[in-house]
Amino acid sequence: MTMRRDGWSDMPELPEVETVRRGLMPVIEGRVIVTADIRRPDLRFALPEGMAGRLTGARVLRLTRRSKYILADLSTDETLLIHLGMSGRILISGDTLGAFHHAHPAPEKHDHVVLDFDNGARVTFNDARRFGAMDLMPTAGRDSHWLLRDLGPEPLGNAFHEDYLIARLKGRRMPIKAALLDQRIVAGLGNIYVSEILHRAGIDPRRVAGRISDARLATLVPLTRAVLAEAIEAGGSSLRDYRRTDGELGYFQHAFRVYDREGAPCPTPGCDGHVRRIVQSGRSTFHCPKCQR
Missing domain, CATH: 3.20.190.10 (MutM-like, N-terminal)
Structure with a gap:
């Protein structure tokens, strides 16, 4: 990795x-x-x-x-x-x-x-x-501190809001997935949950961030909060070596819609597409090419 x-x-x-x-x-x-x-x-x-x-x-x-x-x-x-x-x-x-x-x-x-x-x-x-x-x-x-000084706002905090995200992504030429992974834009998001967020938003992870409409970008804020809140409530994911402090596995991975589900039917109601895996900047991206545009 x-x-x-x-x-x-x-x-x-x-x-x-x-x-x-x-x-x-x-x-x-x-x-x-x-x-x-x-x-x-x-x-x-x-x-x-x-x-x-x-x-x-x-x-x-x-x-x-x-x-x-x-x-x-x-x-x-x-x-x-x-x-x-x-x-x-x-x-x-x-x-x-x-x-x-x-x-x-x-x-x-x-x-x-x-x-x-x-x-x-x-x-x-x-x-x-x-x-x-x-x-x-x-x-x-x-x-x-050098690890903290350049971090963007917390995605669950008040400083992360629709107007902020629209302003930060205005004119940006990077893919939307890369933009959400940029810790200077929003802190704490990683490969797994960004894939989940973009699927719920119906946004193709390859889309250029600065070319996505303000209205669609605005939807990313509540969806980000919802995905993270659900994962925290579930006790966190338990992929690879992760364990909770009490030694028990988390179980949010059972609720993943697209991450690590290559070939599975898309869970979006009314969509008959299948989850596809692509590679962006050396990392796996999972998305539905049919309903994420």
Whole structure:
């Protein structure tokens, strides 16, 4: 899978990251990191200097998400940034909420960062391919971090609206799929959900963004929100190496209309077309050539 500076991989996307954040919140928000076991010096890039010492004794004040990144604001006025990359997993053991009664498992080969909290919970970052990342930054200036500073608005936020999207795509010569994948235009969308959004909108992913009518572009905003909300509600997708924090698989992939359904009948009512797979910029695109125009 192609790795990119603006997000590195197609997985996980915003719904998966939001699912992980929501799973972590009741376990670690407000809790103190008692020990931090940093088991290697780097992931996708070098881990921050003195990471173990900087995390030990810090309280997690707030857990948020920006695009595909989880952000933990700490009592030390620093923020821990976490990116799952292609194969990263965050696993919880021993928490006090009643869901986990077993002892902490012995660290495995690819358990690279292990955090123990004052409530007995352990959070482990496991990443077999080391495409994930962690960093520490001053909380006050986190929006200027090199991974965050150029991001567009959140697709579920108020800054992402019809007028904004129409203005940003005006005159753009790139395919509409590439435009929606551009993290500077809208943050957090990836290959899977863009395919789903464009299918619901009936827009061919190859269409030049700047040549699509304002009315059709406007429909992308509520459809984007609907697709993401459904995926988050379903617990995120579980393709390849993704897992939820509780170890269970998400299941939104069973609701995909076109993604990874090459040759299947188009689910659009009244359409007798079939899903087709094409390649755009090295990535698979799934669409119905009959009803997406």
